[in-house]
Amino acid sequence: MIQNRRRRRSGERGEALAYYFEALAEREGIEAVALVDERGGLLFGGGTAHGVYDMDEIAHAAMLTASGSEPDALDTITRGADFYACRIEAAGKSYVVTSLGKRVRRVSDAAKAIERILAA
Numbered sequence: 001m002i003q004n005r006r007r008r009r010s011g012e013r014g015e016a017l018a019y020y021f022e023a024l025a026e027r028e029g030i031e032a033v034a035l036v037d038e039r040g041g042l043l044f045g046g047g048t049a050h051g052v053y054d055m056d057e058i059a060h061a062a063m064l065t066a067s068g069s070e071p072d073a074l075d076t077i078t079r080g081a082d083f084y085a086c087r088i089e090a091a092g093k094s095y096v097v098t099s100l101g102k103r104v105r106r107v108s109d110a111a112k113a114i115e116r117i118l119a120a
Contacts, residue, residue, distance in 0.1 A: 016117045017044045024104065031081055031101030035114065036062045038094045053079070053100065061085075062098035091118035 017035060025033045025047035032047035034055055040063040045055030054077070061071045061078070065085040074083060084103040088095050088111040095114065097104055104110055 013117060013120070014044070016120070017114070018046065020113055020117060022046055024110065025099075028105060029102055030099045030104065032058060033097070033099045033104065034058050034062060036096040036098065043095070047100070049101070053077070058098060058100070062096045065098075066096045088114070090115040 021033050021035065021044050024030065030047050031049040032045070032053045032055070034045040035043040036059045037043055040060060042055055042059040045053075045058060057077045061074055061083065062085040064071050065074075065083070066087045071077065078100055081100040082102070083098070083100055085096050085098040086104070086107045088097055088107060090111050091114070097107060097110055097114075
């Protein structure tokens with residue numbers, strides 16, 4: 001028997017993304033996590049340290065980092081926390097998953113989850 005670990009569900013994409021990333025951050029102990037679209041727009045930002053970071057600045061830093069450059073004020077933006085950014089493909093588009101404090105383990109699983117949510 002396959003057990004579904006999801007406790008909350010939503011048919012609305014934005015809310016479903018929020019539920020997924022909130023659960024991911026809680027499960028993996030990530031301070032902040034963000035999903036950024038190919039234009040640098042923040043699709044979701046949150047985590048266990050919600051409200052501590054400016055998630056729009058995190059999104060901008062994620063795009064720069066994923067493109068191979070580092071923002072000048074990265075330590076200020078991240079408040080010295082470890083910063084990770086990884087480009088993924090989902091639903092035929094490019095996104096950046098970024099996290100602070102810890103990296104998102106198994107990013108390929110995150111890409112599959114995002115694909116499933118965006119395809120619904």
